[in-house]
Amino acid sequence: MGRMRAAFLAAIIGMPIATASGALAETDATITLLAAGCANCHGPDGHSPGAMPTIAGASVDVLKAKLLAFRKDEAPGTTVMVRLAKGFSEEELIALAEHFASLKP
Amino acid sequence: MSTIVHAIDRRGALSLLAGGAALGVGRPSLGQGAAGRVIVVGGGFGGATAARYIRRLDPAVEVTLIEPAERFYTCPFSNLYLGGLRDFESLGHGFDALRRAGVSVVHATAEDVDTAGRTVRLSTGDTLPYDRLVLSPGIDIRWGALEGYDEAAAEKAPHAWKAGSQTKLLRAQLEAMEDGGLFVLVAPANPFRCPPGPYERISMVAHYLKTNKPHSKILVLDAKDQFSKQGLFTDAWAALYGDMIEWVGLSQDGKVVRVDADAREVETEFGNKHKAAVLNVVPPQQAGLIAERAGVTDDSGWVPVVPATFASAKVEHVYVVGDATIAAPMPKSGFCANTQAKVVAAAVVADLAGRAPPAPVWVNTCYSLIAPDYGISVAGVYRVMDGKIAEVEGSGGVSPREADAAFRKREADYGAGWYAAISADTWGA
Numbered sequence: 220m221g222r223m224r225a226a227f228l229a230a231i232i233g234m235p236i237a238t239a240s241g242a243l244a245e246t247d248a249t250i251t252l253l254a255a256g257c258a259n260c261h262g263p264d265g266h267s268p269g270a271m272p273t274i275a276g277a278s279v280d281v282l283k284a285k286l287l288a289f290r291k292d293e294a295p296g297t298t299v300m301v302r303l304a305k306g307f308s309e310e311e312l313i314a315l316a317e318h319f320a321s322l323k324p
Numbered sequence: 325m326s327t328i329v330h331a332i333d334r335r336g337a338l339s340l341l342a343g344g345a346a347l348g349v350g351r352p353s354l355g356q357g358a359a360g361r362v363i364v365v366g367g368g369f370g371g372a373t374a375a376r377y378i379r380r381l382d383p384a385v386e387v388t389l390i391e392p393a394e395r396f397y398t399c400p401f402s403n404l405y406l407g408g409l410r411d412f413e414s415l416g417h418g419f420d421a422l423r424r425a426g427v428s429v430v431h432a433t434a435e436d437v438d439t440a441g442r443t444v445r446l447s448t449g450d451t452l453p454y455d456r457l458v459l460s461p462g463i464d465i466r467w468g469a470l471e472g473y474d475e476a477a478a479e480k481a482p483h484a485w486k487a488g489s490q491t492k493l494l495r496a497q498l499e500a501m502e503d504g505g506l507f508v509l510v511a512p513a514n515p516f517r518c519p520p521g522p523y524e525r526i527s528m529v530a531h532y533l534k535t536n537k538p539h540s541k542i543l544v545l546d547a548k549d550q551f552s553k554q555g556l557f558t559d560a561w562a563a564l565y566g567d568m569i570e571w572v573g574l575s576q577d578g579k580v581v582r583v584d585a586d587a588r589e590v591e592t593e594f595g596n597k598h599k600a601a602v603l604n605v606v607p608p609q610q611a612g613l614i615a616e617r618a619g620v621t622d623d624s625g626w627v628p629v630v631p632a633t634f635a636s637a638k639v640e641h642v643y644v645v646g647d648a649t650i651a652a653p654m655p656k657s658g659f660c661a662n663t664q665a666k667v668v669a670a671a672v673v674a675d676l677a678g679r680a681p682p683a684p685v686w687v688n689t690c691y692s693l694i695a696p697d698y699g700i701s702v703a704g705v706y707r708v709m710d711g712k713i714a715e716v717e718g719s720g721g722v723s724p725r726e727a728d729a730a731f732r733k734r735e736a737d738y739g740a741g742w743y744a745a746i747s748a749d750t751w752g753a
Contacts, residue, residue, distance in 0.1 A: 256663050271738060
C-alpha cells in the first residue's frame with residue numbers, strides 16, 4: 220500500500236492520525252525490506268551494474284506483467300525469476316512493481 | 325556545548341517524527357546519541373550490509389563498523405581467480421563508500437565483548453560502548469578437528485576457505501604443479517560455508533588444468549554422499565571435463581580422517597591413502613571467535629538466533645548474521661548474509677525506536693560457474709513459518725537439468741552480474 224492510499228484509507232475510516240502514521244510506517248518498512256532483497260542481483264535500488272536488467276523507473280505495467288508471469292510459470296526460458304517469484308504473493312509482487320517503478324531510472 | 329545539545333535536539337525531533345514516539349511509545353533508555361549507537365563487527369557481506377542499511381533506514385543512528393582488513397577480499401568468485409578467469413584485486417572491496425554513507429569504520433580486531441556492560445574491546449586497546457551489537461563474524465577453521473590439519477599444515481595444504489593469502493597460495497601451487505599431477509580436494513560434512521563452493525572450485529580447477537595441464541587428474545574425497553546442485557555439477561563435469569574428475573562420497577570411503585601435509589597425503593576412514601601433487605583441504609568450521617567471546621554460540625559452535633529478527637537466542641541486545649548463524653534451510657552464503665543483514669537492520673532500527681520489526685523475507689540465489697560460458701544456480705525464498713525459518717513451498721530450486729548452451733551462458737553472465745550488484749549493494753560503488 221502506498222503512502223497516499225494509506226492516508227486515504229485512514230481518512231475514510233476515521234482512524235486517529237497517530238495510528239495511521241504507525242500503520243503507514245509498518246507498511247513502508249515491510250515493502251522497503253521486500254525490495255531490499257532485489258538489490259542483490261538488480262543492484263542498489265534497482266540500478267544494475269551488470270547483466271541483470273535495471274528495474275528502477277521501469278514501466279509499472281511491464282514490471283507487474285513480468286512478475287506475475289514469472290509467478291505463474293508463463294515465462295519460458297527464464298532462469299531464476301520463475302523460481303524466486305513463487306516465493307511471493309501476487310499482492311507483494313504488485314507492491315514491488317509499484318515500488319521500483321516509482322524510483323528514478 | 326550548546327551546539328551538541330542543539331544537534332541532539334534536532335535528531336531527537338527528527339526521530340520523533342519518523343518513529344513511533346508520536347504515538348506516545350517512549351524510546352527505550354539509550355546512551356548518549358539520540359537514536360542509539362550500533363557496533364557492527366565484521367566487514368563482509370553480512371556486516372557491511374547491516375551497517376549500510378541501518379544508516380539508510382535511520383541516519384540518526386550512530387554506526388561503527390569494526391573490520392581489521394582495509395580491503396575485504398570475498399570468498400565468492402575466488403574460485404574464478406583459481407581458474408584464471410579473474411585477477412585477485414577484482415575480489416577486493418574497500419570501505420570508503422561506507423564512510424561516505426556515515427558509517428564510522430575502524431580497522432581493528434574486536435577481541436572481546438562485555439554483554440552485561442554493553443562494550444566491545446578492540447585490539448587497539450579501545451573499549452567502545454553500544455546500545456545494540458551486530459556480529460557478522462563469518463567462520464573460523466576448527467583447527468585439529470581433522471587430525472593433522474592445523475595452522476602450520478594449512479601453509480602446505482591450503483584450505484583457501486577464507487579469501488586472501490590462502491587463496492593465492494593455492495593458485496601458486498596449481499601453477500607450479502606439473503602436467504599429469506593429481507589435485508585432491510577434501511570436502512567436509514555439513515554444515516559449512518558455501519555448500520556449492522567445493523564443487524565450483526573443482527570445476528574451476530578443472531578448467532585451468534584442461535587449458536594448461538590436460539594430463540592432470542582431480543580427486544574429490546567427500547565426507548558426505550550428497551552435495552548442492554549435484555546432478556547439474558556431475559552432468560557438466562562429464563560433458564566438459566570427461567574423466568578428469570573423480571568424486572568419491574562417504575559411502576565409497578570418501579571421508580578423510582587424517583592429513584599429512586608434509587607428504588601431501590590423506591588417509592580415509594577405511595585406511596586408504598591418497599597422495600596429491602596439490603592438496604586442498606576444506607576443513608570443519610565453526611562461527612568466528614568473537615561469537616564465542618560474546619557468548620552467543622551453542623555446543624555446536626554455531627549461533628542460534630530468533631528467526632524473525634536474527635537477534636541472538638542467548639544474549640540480549642546482540643544480533644548475529646551470516647555464516648556464523650544456524651539458519652537452515654538457508655545456506656551459509658554471501659547472498660543470505662546480505663539479506664539477513666537487511667532483516668537485522670530493519671529489526672535494530674525498529675528495536676531502537678520502540679517499534680515492532682517488519683515481517684522478514686529472505687532470498688537466496690547461488691550461482692556456480694562450471695566453465696567460462698557455463699553457469700548454474702540454486703535459488704530460494706524463506707520466511708518464518710510456525711516459528712521456524714522455512715523455504716516457501718513451491719519456490720526456489722536449481723537450474724533445469726535439461727537446458728541448452730544459451731541458458732547455461734545466460735546463468736554464467738547473471739553470475740557475474742550478481743557479483744557486481746551484491747558488491748555495490750554491500751560495500752557501495
